Amino acid sequence: MKTRHALAALSATTLLMGAQASAQTVFAVSSWLPPTHTLSVVQKEWCDLLEKESAGRMKCNILPKGVVAAPGTFDAVRDGLADISYTVDGYTPGRFINTQVAEFPFLGDSSTATSVAYQRIYNKYFAPLGEHRGVKALAVFTHGPGIIFNTKQPVKSAADAASLKFRIGGGNINELSKAMGWNTTLKPAPESFELLSTGVMDGTFFPDESVASFKLSMIKHATTFPGGLYNTSFVFMMNQGKYNALSAQDKAVVDKLSGETAARMFGQGWDKVDAASREGVQKAQGVARIQADKAFVKAVADKQDYLETKWAANAQVKGLKDPKKVLAEFRAEIAKVK
Structure with missing residues (x-):
């Protein structure tokens, strides 16, 4: 009898572990730049933070190469060829108008400053207009001074x-x-x-x-x-359907790490490599x-x-x-x- 109860308990534990494993969300993450480029590096750092903050419920599968060339990345994420990536808004001329505000001359000498400020303006004015409709815009940012x-x-x-x-x-x-x-x-x-x-x-x-x-x-x-x-305007994004399918708890984690948090990560990463290249x-x-x-x-x-x-x-x-x-x-x- 004891053996039967023990086997039942073991079976229940195994089922629970299996359910937990199957509940993990894995994001296919694409980068059209080399893995050593600051954008690829910061994207991976963000993914590592996502896994840590979600206690392993979410993790990233970094694909060995970009699913498409850079100009097609927005549509690739929108259509589910990749779950997470980034792109340059200007790679598809005429598609994005408001984002050009972050590309004008003489804005500043720090990617961190322009990126964080851009994110704040984006949240306040641009996000409600839905110019990046079709994807979940996790963050916007710029590179260093051109x-x-x-x-x-x-x-x-x-x-x-x-x-x-x-x-x-x-x-x-x-x-x-x-x-x-x-x-x-x-x-x-x-x-x-x-x-x-x-x-x-x-x-x-x-x-x-x-x-x-x-x-x-x-x-x-x-x-x-x-x-x-x-400057150049970038958007860091997630497939909208993938985001919608997350639990409320996991959406909260994604949201916590998005916006200014992600924009600052990309900006600081860029400032660091700008200095390294220059010096x-x-x-x-x-x-x-x-x-x-x-x-x-x-x-x-x-x-x-x-x-x-x-x-x-x-x-x-x-x-x-x-x-x-x-x-x-x-x-x-x-x-x-x-």
Whole structure:
């Protein structure tokens, strides 16, 4: 009799353990960048935190490579090809309007500050408009200040830049480049090495980090701008159906780690590798850095003024009230972030 009760108890325990194991949610996580890139690293750190905070109820399966090329990532997460990933809003031109507010020149010299401020503005103004509808937007963020890098010559003026061919990543910098009369081509970041090494392009617009991350040993010149020539808007996202299927307890964990928490993680990660590339790799390969003078900055600002007016009009059509006020609030918020 005792043996029968013991077997029954063991069977019940086994069933309970099996039920607990089957209740674990596993997210398929995709990255279109190498596993050593800061975005892949921070995405994994976020996943590790998710598993820890949920006591193992949720975990990530980091896929060996991206399920699609970078421009298709938003739709891949929306359609369930991957459960979690990130993408550049500007890789699909014309699709996202409000997000361009985080891509304007001269916003700041820290990815952390711009990312956290962007998240706050996004929560307050953009999320209710549903521009990222179709996915669960976990966080938004930006990279560090954008720089003009090239293999040929110092770029001291708008005319110097116009004499070269550049790869760009889309968004406002695409519009600004056109307005400046520069010869630029929209291509995803991972294609930069081939484009530069083969001479198809003379340079690229990137944050400091990318010279090291993409092993751009051919880069010899850099032109910086106070607050950056541009930023790039990213969205970190989850498949909406996967999120909806979570228990209330697990949704609370995801929500806790989303928003400013995730935005700060991505921003701090980027600031760290920006500094490492600038002080290590670029110095070692002899990259000559200059800062744009007042005339160059003014030439950019004059063109950008028109683009901001154009953006405001388009954003208003999309439902954003008083876009210029939102932009001013965003800039003020960046200054507050520590």
